[in-house]
Amino acid sequence: MKEDSKKNNLKKIIESYAKIVANRPFFVLFIVFIFILIALYFVTQVNYSSQDFSEMIPDNYDVVKAYGIIEDSFKNPNTIMIFLQIDREYITSNEVKDIRDLEVLKYIDVLTKYLEGNEFIENVNSLSNSLRKINNGYLPKSKYQISDLISENEEIKSLVSDDYTMSIINISLSDQYSDDKDSLLVDNLEKIIIGIKHPSGLKINVTGSIASYPVMDKELGPDMQKTGNFSIIGIFFVLIMIFVIGEISIVFRQKQSLFSKIIKIIGTLRFGLTPLLTILIGIVWTFGFLGLIKMGVTSVTSGVVSMIMGIGIDFGIQTVIRFRQELKNKLSIEKAMINTLTNVILPMATTAIAALIGFKAMSMGELSFVGDLGKIMSYGVTFCFFAAITIVPAILVLLEKLFKFLRINVLKEKND
Amino acid sequence: MNFLKFIAKYQYKHKMLIFIIAVIITIILAIGVFRIEMETDFSKMNPTGLEIVELNDKITTEFGGTDIVIILFRFDNNYNFKNDNLDIRDPEIISYLKNLEIELNKESSVEGIISPATYISNFNPQSLSQVKYILSQYPELNSFFSKDFTTTLMYITADLSGDQEKTIAFTEMISEKLKFIPIPQGIEYFVTGSAPISVTILDILGKDAVKTIVIAAIIILLLLFITERSVLKGIVVFSPILLGVIWTIGTMGYLNIKLSVATVGIGAMILGLGVEYGVFMHTRYLEEKEKGLSQKESLENSVPAIGSAILGSGITTIIGFLALTLSIMPMLQDLGKTLALGIFFCLFIAVFISPVIIVLFEDLDKFILNKMYKRYNKKISQISKSDLQ
Numbered sequence: 030m031k032e033d034s035k036k037n038n039l040k041k042i043i044e045s046y047a048k049i050v051a052n053r054p055f056f057v058l059f060i061v062f063i064f065i066l067i068a069l070y071f072v073t074q075v076n077y078s079s080q081d082f083s084e085m086i087p088d089n090y091d092v093v094k095a096y097g098i099i100e101d102s103f104k105n106p107n108t109i110m111i112f113l114q115i116d117r118e119y120i121t122s123n124e125v126k127d128i129r130d131l132e133v134l135k136y137i138d139v140l141t142k143y144l145e146g147n148e149f150i151e152n153v154n155s156l157s158n159s160l161r162k163i164n165n166g167y168l169p170k171s172k173y174q175i176s177d178l179i180s181e182n183e184e185i186k187s188l189v190s191d192d193y194t195m196s197i198i199n200i201s202l203s204d205q206y207s208d209d210k211d212s213l214l215v216d217n218l219e220k221i222i223i224g225i226k227h228p229s230g231l232k233i234n235v236t237g238s239i240a241s242y243p244v245m246d247k248e249l250g251p252d253m254q255k256t257g258n259f260s261i262i263g264i265f266f267v268l269i270m271i272f273v274i275g276e277i278s279i280v281f282r283q284k285q286s287l288f289s290k291i292i293k294i295i296g297t298l299r300f301g302l303t304p305l306l307t308i309l310i311g312i313v314w315t316f317g318f319l320g321l322i323k324m325g326v327t328s329v330t331s332g333v334v335s336m337i338m339g340i341g342i343d344f345g346i347q348t349v350i351r352f353r354q355e356l357k358n359k360l361s362i363e364k365a366m367i368n369t370l371t372n373v374i375l376p377m378a379t380t381a382i383a384a385l386i387g388f389k390a391m392s393m394g395e396l397s398f399v400g401d402l403g404k405i406m407s408y409g410v411t412f413c414f415f416a417a418i419t420i421v422p423a424i425l426v427l428l429e430k431l432f433k434f435l436r437i438n439v440l441k442e443k444n445d
Numbered sequence: 446m447n448f449l450k451f452i453a454k455y456q457y458k459h460k461m462l463i464f465i466i467a468v469i470i471t472i473i474l475a476i477g478v479f480r481i482e483m484e485t486d487f488s489k490m491n492p493t494g495l496e497i498v499e500l501n502d503k504i505t506t507e508f509g510g511t512d513i514v515i516i517l518f519r520f521d522n523n524y525n526f527k528n529d530n531l532d533i534r535d536p537e538i539i540s541y542l543k544n545l546e547i548e549l550n551k552e553s554s555v556e557g558i559i560s561p562a563t564y565i566s567n568f569n570p571q572s573l574s575q576v577k578y579i580l581s582q583y584p585e586l587n588s589f590f591s592k593d594f595t596t597t598l599m600y601i602t603a604d605l606s607g608d609q610e611k612t613i614a615f616t617e618m619i620s621e622k623l624k625f626i627p628i629p630q631g632i633e634y635f636v637t638g639s640a641p642i643s644v645t646i647l648d649i650l651g652k653d654a655v656k657t658i659v660i661a662a663i664i665i666l667l668l669l670f671i672t673e674r675s676v677l678k679g680i681v682v683f684s685p686i687l688l689g690v691i692w693t694i695g696t697m698g699y700l701n702i703k704l705s706v707a708t709v710g711i712g713a714m715i716l717g718l719g720v721e722y723g724v725f726m727h728t729r730y731l732e733e734k735e736k737g738l739s740q741k742e743s744l745e746n747s748v749p750a751i752g753s754a755i756l757g758s759g760i761t762t763i764i765g766f767l768a769l770t771l772s773i774m775p776m777l778q779d780l781g782k783t784l785a786l787g788i789f790f791c792l793f794i795a796v797f798i799s800p801v802i803i804v805l806f807e808d809l810d811k812f813i814l815n816k817m818y819k820r821y822n823k824k825i826s827q828i829s830k831s832d833l834q
Binding site: 092093094096112152195197201236240244245248255259260264271332335336337346347350376379383384385386387388390393402403406 | 495496497498500501503504515517519585588596598635636637638641642645646649650652653656657658660661664665668672706707709710713714715716717718720721724725728754757758760761762763764765766767768769771772773774777780781784
């Protein structure tokens with residue numbers, strides 16, 4: 030008995046809410062738009078950054094503790110590299126063809142001096158300063174001498190490739206450098222490289238994991254956009270298949286004027302397109318919320334957009350399918366929506382809770398990435414659920430009214 | 446629709462056959478679960494198609510491996526030292542580091558070792574002041590020591606190429622060597638660097654995969670017991686999702702898709718996402734039964750109705766996940782592939798196998814109830830007979 034009364038109470042609450050949505054769609058839309066505007070403001074504050082794998086392990090592990098001690102007690106353990114290689118495109122011309130070329134060595138020497146003068150750089154280990162060390166502080170005077178000195182010293186050998194077409198300059202970073210300055214550091218190094226005239230046929234790049242992070246950060250946004258676009262296009266086609274294609278075949282089998290048929294087909298598009306609002310608004314709210322709680326998107330959680338779309342669209346589809354079924358029972362638009370929401374909110378909430386349990390379980394693991402992904406997915410599914418029971422039904426009611434009005438007036442005009 | 450109706454008829458007619466085939470597939474794929482490997486090569490998780498990543502790979506190929514183990518030595522805070530003036534540059538410690546270097550250098554997997562002892566021991570210092578003098582002559586060696594001279598580092602490099610077994614063997618070898626050479630009293634050590642971090646992540650990956658699946662399974666099962674208001678019905682809804690998880694992870698094992706930091710949570714995700722298909726199918730079947738329809742009729746109504754609805758929502762979910770295969774991040778590509786596979790299996794099981802499980806559990810329930818009823822009747826008749834006697 031108690032359980033039944035509880036169930037009835039819950040049903041009454043859902044029914045009251047359904048009445049508000051069905052009878053006051055503009056009011057619901059107004060509230061939704063306020064939240065969209067707030068979310069849009071916070072969306073701009075979401076930051077995108079790549080993630081170091083050591084950051085994923087909890088602090089209580091010895092490997093992480095030791096890393097912390099090294100970072101605290103020693104000079105900056107981070108390194109970056111400059112990679113020099115003979116450009117194969119110039120191989121048939123008169124450009125430099127060997128990294129042991131005196132011209133190349135002189136260039137490396139000048140580059141090393143400029144690098145040593147940079148505030149972020151503690152120490153530079155290049156072919157030129159290593160050769161100077163074993164040659165009484167002087168640069169070798171010929172390619173022959175360079176080759177000799179390289180072959181004698183294992184440490185210097187490790188700075189050039191076996192075929193002498195490549196060389197690396199290892200750079201240790203000073204305490205002035207911190208993780209948030211990776212872009213600035215790479216910019217500085219690139220400016221130094223551009224500023225010094227290099228021998229023709231020699232290609233120079235800044236590399237190493239530190240140099241990779243800014244590049245990856247720049248790629249995160251476009252990558253998310255690309256997967257998100259694919260996701261939304263794919264979902265759009267499935268929606269058209271579900272709501273429009275089947276309807277077209279039914280409409281064309283009916284005995285009606287072509288004009289009426291076209292109006293009906295255009296009308297079915299409202300069912301095909303409205304579910305998309307679930308994911309579009311759900312994503313805006315999710316990212317607005319991420320900005321509000323200052324939770325960034327990392328290289329490994331950047332896939333959430335398309336995942337949220339794939340999961341969240343189900344809520345929109347369920348609302349629209351049920352509304353269409355209710356309309357076929359010849360109910361008024363408002364009554365159809367009240368029935369729809371009363372019947373779909375509870376099952377949708379159950380499936381949303383089950384999904385949230387799965388995501389919550391992910392955050393109970395020790396690896397932070399899995400937890401972060403679970404958290405963002407939870408927010409995404411929750412906001413898509415709310416979008417499916419707010420903006421989607423409100424728009425459905427308004428579009429249905431508009432479509433009804435158009436159908437009556439256009440057909441009337443045609444008959445007149 | 447007609448196809449799904451045909452499926453429903455077939456399911457009713459050949460329920461035992463379908464069930465046995467499902468069990469056989471599950472057993473085969475369950476074997477695949479044990480074949481799954483962990484991905485610890487972080488370089489394989491880097492984005493594809495970026496020039497800088499390609500350059501980094503080229504450098505690794507041309508200039509040797511970049512797997513590093515760093516051993517940190519420091520004074521143990523819990524040790525009762527007689528002398529307060531502790532200095533890690535002590536010749537005894539330098540000598541210990543040199544011995545450790547010699548021992549480690551015997552191993553073919555070690556490519557290089559650098560520690561303060563690599564240079565300082567060449568001068569064979571006998572006192573701290575001699576070490577200090579050497580350091581004053583070669584100030585760059587100070588970078589091996591912390592600013593307060595209580596900590597020092599040893600770097601060991603190797604080319605493990607992301608090989609799981611090689612990485613574990615390498616870190617174990619270092620631990621063995623550290624135990625083999627007697628360490629000066631009051632000195633403790635920590636091992637870190639890319640290789641030990643890989644091994645730690647490997648360890649956590651396995652634990653996390655099991656932990657997240659178990660937690661999700663228990664909570665979802667409890668939720669189903671509550672929402673279905675019956676343990677048996679909860680199990681009926683839950684068992685197809687469990688099959689979905691086994692099939693997915695088993696297929697990963699056979700297809701050599703490694704468990705990585707990205708895919709470690711897929712079991713929990715599939716459990717959370719796949720449950721809705723089972724819930725919808727079971728609820729609709731019960732609705733049809735409540736109308737007084739037979740098992741066959743209930744199946745013929747519920748499978749086409751729910752089958753078409755969940756196929757629509759399942760396909761959109763699969764598309765969302767497949768979109769990740771276009772990402773430049775290989776680990777997101779793997780995540781997309783495995784999740785799409787998981788949802789596909791859940792859908793397949795919900796439409797083709799779940800109805801069979803529902804009907805068979807119903808039959809089992811009926812059979813048990815009948816047996817209990819017969820036993821009860823038998824007891825009643827025995828009691829009444831004895832009463833009569």
